[in-house]
Amino acid sequence: MTHTALATHIQGHITQLAGNMVQGWVHDESAPQQQWAVAIMADGQLLALANADQYHPAAPGTGMHGFKVMLSDTQIQHSSAISLTLANHRQVLDTLRLPAQPMAEHTDASSRVQWQPGLTLRGWLVEPEAPHTALGVSAYEGERPVASAKPSRWTNHHNQYVQAAFTLTLPLSMANGEPHELTIKDSQGRELSGSPLVVHEWPQGLAPWVTQLVPKLPSHVHQLLKKQLDRYEQWLPRAVGFNDYPAWQKAFAPTASPRVTQPGTIGLLWLGEPTPQAAPAGKNPWGKQLKVRHYVLNPAEQGKDDASYQALLSEACQACDAVAQLESGDTLAENALALAWNALQEGGTQLVYSDFDMPEADMSVADSQARQPACLPAWDPERQWGQDYLGGGLCLVRSDLLKEAAHPATCFEEFSYAAIEALHAAGQPESAVVHLPEILRQRAKPWPQLTSDAQLARQQARLQRQDAHATLSRHEQQPGLYRLQRSLEQWPSxxxxxxxxxxxxxxxxxxxxxxxxxxxxxxxxxxxxxxxxxxxxxxxxxxxxxxxxxxxxxxxxxxxxxxxxxxxxxxxxxxxxxxxxxxxxxxxxxxxxxxxxxxxxxxxxxxxxxxxxxxxxxxxxxxxxxxxxxxxxxxxxxxxxxxxxxxxxxxxxxxxxxxxxxxxxxxxxxxxxxxxxxxxxxxxxxxxxxxxxxxxxxxxxxxxxxxxxxxxxxxxxxxxxxxxxxxxxxxxxxxxxxxxxxxxxxxxxxxxxxxxxxxxxNPNLGLDIAAAPYTTLALPPRTRTARTNALKR
CATH class of the missing domain: 3.90.550.60 (Spore Coat Polysaccharide Biosynthesis Protein SpsA; Chain A)
Structure with missing residues (x-):
């Protein structure tokens, strides 16, 4: 390989060796937007490669010319110096002699970790001698690591803003009613101020634990205590990370068999063969109160013969009181149909939809069981046009609504849109659409799925029948999503x-x-x-x-x-x-x-x-x-x-x-x-x-x-x-x-x-004060009754 001479206007420096982490920057004065690939060398041997495209406070220009690379203990122990070059160039930009100076231990001035009720530890961490140095933080129970993170939020440290604040989300297994002593260390093995600490949590919160602890309390005392504990937990909500979703779902999935409030028949319209777990032969736990019928659409007919779909949907609507659609491979949570059916019986309700989960879109073969919970908002018509989230979960619609639709669904993808258009045409209030915040459907495929140009055109036609000024277009960066835009004939001042x-x-x-x-x-x-x-x-x-x-x-x-x-x-x-x-x-x-x-x-x-x-x-x-x-x-x-x-x-x-x-x-x-x-x-x-x-x-x-x-x-x-x-x-x-x-x-x-x-x-999502929205699951979930989008007084 030919190595060209390096231009003199390219500068680079190794600014820090923190433990095994090498940091620095490379900048080209003649091309300030260029971000270079760099190499860390020792004795002519390549140790590591990195891209200089991260923020570094000492880097010129925008600062987005920094790099970080992690070396092994062996590489550091066998090197007397490390050098910085551009990838595929031999000319050295900077050299750091080893060994580096020993790092100072943490004090109250450089770190702090604390626990409040819940499965979250939070604090801040800086390198005492170099506040801009990146450090990791980990929690250990004995020698076993249980959580790790990097400081990701900015905080004021001695009148300079540094990326030092961190959040450690502990696994749900620690909420077992037993005390867990944890040691908190940085990536160099140094213990933080506030460590060790003891975490003591219960998965269902304090109220059930107190009830078990003092079961013979007079009822009025028990109610007063529960009210106070609920208020305490309202202001200090607990949460657990999405990585603990399988254990969380097992702990909080609806299990009690609901009493069916009204007799009826549900039709399940399947794209492909029904999944045995969702259509068990000869099993009906609700007896005569709730019957389930299955209708199967051959996938080979989908998109080729819309008449087959329309005939099957019409048959289901004639024979059943409500209809839902599923895809082969989907499963339903226990009692999902009874829960959705009961919600549909509430006054004026025409459509009920639930939360769901699905396979991770980028899951690896080794992690084929990884699933992502989809916890939805209450009814939001504008968002529905951008993504068919009604069709993501279990969407149960009254058959009368579908039978009376002036523009019925002509294909599988139009089911929920046809129902919403029928609601709009009938002048039904938005409260006719009810969200049941329970994960009732486990999808076999990631969601959302791509739709055809013909399907987009049909959705556009439905939208314009409701709003002549609105248009839909494909999102350029996010396949499966649509942009909702409007125009006006007269523009107000x-x-x-x-x-x-x-x-x-x-x-x-x-x-x-x-x-x-x-x-x-x-x-x-x-x-x-x-x-x-x-x-x-x-x-x-x-x-x-x-x-x-x-x-x-x-x-x-x-x-x-x-x-x-x-x-x-x-x-x-x-x-x-x-x-x-x-x-x-x-x-x-x-x-x-x-x-x-x-x-x-x-x-x-x-x-x-x-x-x-x-x-x-x-x-x-x-x-x-x-x-x-x-x-x-x-x-x-x-x-x-x-x-x-x-x-x-x-x-x-x-x-x-x-x-x-x-x-x-x-x-x-x-x-x-x-x-x-x-x-x-x-x-x-x-x-x-x-x-x-x-x-x-x-x-x-x-x-x-x-x-x-x-x-x-x-x-x-x-x-x-x-x-x-x-x-x-x-x-x-x-x-x-x-x-x-x-x-x-x-x-x-x-x-x-x-x-x-x-x-x-969504009441399934965390309100933990130390975690950003949409990053945790509530522990335990808040009230999960059927809800509309109305403001509660």
Whole structure:
């Protein structure tokens, strides 16, 4: 192999050897976006290869030129020095002599680990002499490792932000009622402060354990104790990682045989031969109350002879009271049909769907039993158009609804869409669709599955019969998902309300990108609200903005206005004062640290908002590095409050079940970029400037809109950058901390029931304060009764 001379404009350094981990960076001044493959050498021998494409605080440019490689003990012991080169080049960029200096032991100043009730340990860990060094952390019971992780969240360490905070999720086997003493060490074998510690947990929580411990308590004392324990666990919820799903499902699968409330017959329409476990010969545990009939569609006929499918579905609907579809290889949980049937008997219910699980899409042959739980939201029509999640689980539909459909299903994939269209045509309320948050179907194949162009065309036709302004298109990066977009014939006027206090660079960048990357076929007003700016250059910029004439904005036009708000900072009051000055039909609340990324963002939000029944629309907000900052707001997070989701996802990641790429409903979205009607803003009293002057006013606003029966949408079709709290700063000062605590208390007092039963979140999913949403399973699951998407009072 020929080795070319290395250009002098390429620089590289080994910055640290932490234990066996070599770190450094390589950067090319002439090609700052180039990320190189590097080699670690010793005595002319290759030890390791890596890509210099990670963030390193010392790297030039964007910093995304760092590398990390792990060497073995043998490699380090037999090397007097290690060298850094580019892959396939011999010229040395940097050399580190060995042995490295011994590493200092941990103290309270460099580490901490703690346990609160649950199967989660959390803490922080930094290398004492080199805070930016990457370290791993592991938990051991005796000599046996039980959990490991790497610090993944940023924290302030001696006035510099380092990636030091970690979460260790312990296995479900440790929740067996016995104490477990754990030792917590870093990747160099050094024990953390707070270690060892004892974990003592029960899978069903404290209440069942106390009941067994003191079984002879008077009933009124027992009820009082249980109520107190339930409240305690409500604010300190437990969780377990997805890797423990098989044990979790075994522990919490529905086992009690339900009493069938109404007699009836269920038809199961199979694509392929019925799975014996789901269609056991001669076995019917519900006797005469509930009968099950099986209808089989030969896979060879699917897609070739739609008449065969329609005839089979019609036969099932004529002979049965309700129909569901399954695929060969699928199995049902014990009592699944009885549970779904009972839920269907609740007043006005026309369709019931359940959660499900499926094989891991990237499972290896060695791990062929790995399964992924799919824990769904309450009924969300917008999300259903992006993915057929009704058809993912057990979807049981009343036969009368299918028989009366003006546009019946013509193929297997249209079953749930035909049912929803029939509901819409009949004027049925959304409460006619009920979600049963139990994992009742085990799918044989990964989900979602690809559909044909013909199927997409049929879905598009169904969508436009319900909403003539809506379209579906395939998602470019996520096969099996669809983009939901709308357009309008007439575009309402919009005011973008932008509060600011100095921070001129941010404000100028915000306005410049809005003007450059907004194409809106209507009138847009930029209303900047100046809250006591002090710097002369800010005043000069705002004075010029006042004098700025109307100008084109894509297919529309934009005007400018500046409003003074010379009072103490109160985010809610600032926006309320601004909205009072507006006469536009729509109001967009926009932070001054927002940057627009593409021309369609405002059109996509406005068109969704103008759909009947929509109260507010939020955008997909990204950190400057491309990670998701706001992917919607969920209730119940972080101690019964509310929090953003998606912070561990990149912009193009699918997210949990694809939700990072789907227009969908949430209970709230952030006011950093929020669009709503001015009339609705006034109808709910705007932002509450007394209870929520700074934080949670957007959550409160959205929940007030939900209380009016309006829906809150979040869409990835509007993408903007948001540097959260860039001008306001974090709530760390004592007076700010006291105000933040009061706002948290106010949110819990006003909305605790709605937050803890958020229809967008599943009671099977964890609310552990130390874990991000959609990363854990609740221990134990919260109440799993059938639910609609209505806001609970």
């Amino acid at each position: 919009v005011t973008l309300v932008i509060p600011t206090r100095d921070a001129l660079a941010l404000l100028r960048r915000c306005i410049d990108t809005l003007l450059e990357h907004t194409d809106y076929p209507g009138h847009v007003q930029l209303l900047v609200v100046d809250n006591n700016s002090q710097h002369p250059e800010t005043h000069e910029y705002l004075a010029r903005l006042r004098q700025r004439q109307a100008q084109p904005l894509g297919r529309g036009r934009v005007t400018f206005q500046v409003l003074e708000y010379p009072h103490p900072f109160n985010y809610a009051a600032i926006n309320n004062a601004a909205v009072e000055q507006c006469d536009s039909e729509l109001i967009a609340l926009v932070n001054n640290d927002i940057e627009a990324l593409h021309p369609e963002w405002l059109c996509n939000m406005a068109a969704l908002l103008m759909r009947q029944g929509t109260g507010a629309v939020g955008a997909k907000l990204l950190w400057p590095n491309g990670m998701v900052q706001h992917g919607g707001v969920l209730g119940g997070q972080y101690g019964g409050l509310a929090g953003h989701i998606g912070n561990s996802w990149e912009a193009h990641d699918a997210g949990y079940l694809g939700m990072n790429q789907l227009t969908q409903r949430f209970s709230a979205v952030t006011a950093a970029c929020l669009l709503l009607r001015r009339a609705d803003y006034h109808a709910v009293g705007g932002l509450d400037d007394r209870a929520f002057p700074v934080a949670f006013n957007d959550v409160d606003l959205c929940l007030k809109l939900r209380r009016l029966g309006l829906n809150i949408l979040w869409t990835p079709e509007a993408r903007l950058i948001h540097a959260e709290s860039a001008t306001r700063g974090k709530d760390e000062a004592p007076e700010k901390a006291a105000r933040a605590q009061r706002e948290m208390d106010n949110l819990r007092n006003r909305w605790s029931t709605a937050l803890l039963t958020d229809p967008a979140y």
